[in-house]
Amino acid sequence: MVKTFTNKPLVIGVTALNAVDSPGPGVAVIRALREGLDRELRIIGLSYESLEPGVYLHDLVDKTYQIPYPSAGAEALAERLQYIHSKEDIDIIIPNFDAELYNFIKISPQLRIMGIHTFLPTHEALEARDKVNLTKFGKKYKLVVPQDLVIHKADDLKKAAEELDYPLVVKGKYYEAYVCHNLELAQKAFYQLSAKWGTPIIVQQFIKGTEINIAALGDGEGNCISIIPMRKLYITDKGKAWAGITIEDNDLLELARQFTKATNWRGGFELEIMRDNNGKLYIMEVNPRFPAWIYLSAGAGQNQPAALTKLALGENVKPFEEYQVGKMFIRYAWDHITDVSEFQQLSAFGEL
Structure with a gap:
């Protein structure tokens, strides 16, 4: 309606x-x-x-x-x-x-x-892409994700290191992640993240490569209305993109379409991607909402928040076909x- x-x-x-x-x-x-x-x-x-x-x-x-x-x-x-x-x-x-x-x-x-x-997405879709379910999610939909372990106690970090090796990525239940090169740093990250976000904590295999993010909008019927891939140019100590640039890459567009079709995602989402030195694309996280850099989608010619508003009102929104490559954002504070x-x-x- x-x-x-x-x-x-x-x-x-x-x-x-x-x-x-x-x-x-x-x-x-x-x-x-x-x-x-x-x-x-x-x-x-x-x-x-x-x-x-x-x-x-x-x-x-x-x-x-x-x-x-x-x-x-x-x-x-x-x-x-x-x-x-x-x-x-x-x-x-x-x-x-x-x-x-x-x-x-x-x-x-x-x-x-x-x-x-x-x-908004369904509860089922929200739960399926959760960090604690990412490995199962990847296997189900044939998406490449890093190995991980979900732990509730700091004592489990030693076992995680034996399976995944250092460095490890220690992630909070909702936000934040730390790359840890030894057990002492991993334990410190565990206690910081569990105190702030609770348990479980996700310990993930470290993938060396280029960080890429994709902001996209699904219509709830398996179609992507918009896809904007962005390569990080400057990253803060919390792993947040402080500058980035839109890039042209059909593999990234296809990955976003594959995710949307598999989940029938309804609403905005962000795929955090790592491209390793062999060009393999790993989905590191799926964020179930617009990213903080979503204003870049407007600057690149695919205004995702405006499109979502029209979809919410029941208007017919055709998928965007083009976006401007080479559009940069640089975050600043005042x-x-x-x-x-x-x-x-x-x-x-x-x-x-």
């Missing part, structure tokens, strides 16, 4: 407004929406923390409401969104954090009854000045 609108702005809720050294995708998604949709927009920020920088960027975000942490459960999220919807008459919500997707998918039928659209009263208002009342 295609939703029709009168003169009212299109109201879109967006999460992941943290624009720090390990940024969330929210600010980039909003920039793409404002450039790619030829209608008036009202952007509602949905934040977890009072110090998420996107909250205070009023040229991008019109109003912000705090929402409960994913650990509070789906019912608490639905209740809070119902309140926000009563104030804002939201048309679409685009969640951008891995950890929040389970709850958003669970309540999507309730949101639809309220009149709020989403465009000091945004605001007043403490804004921080106090959001902290005290949960909205700004």
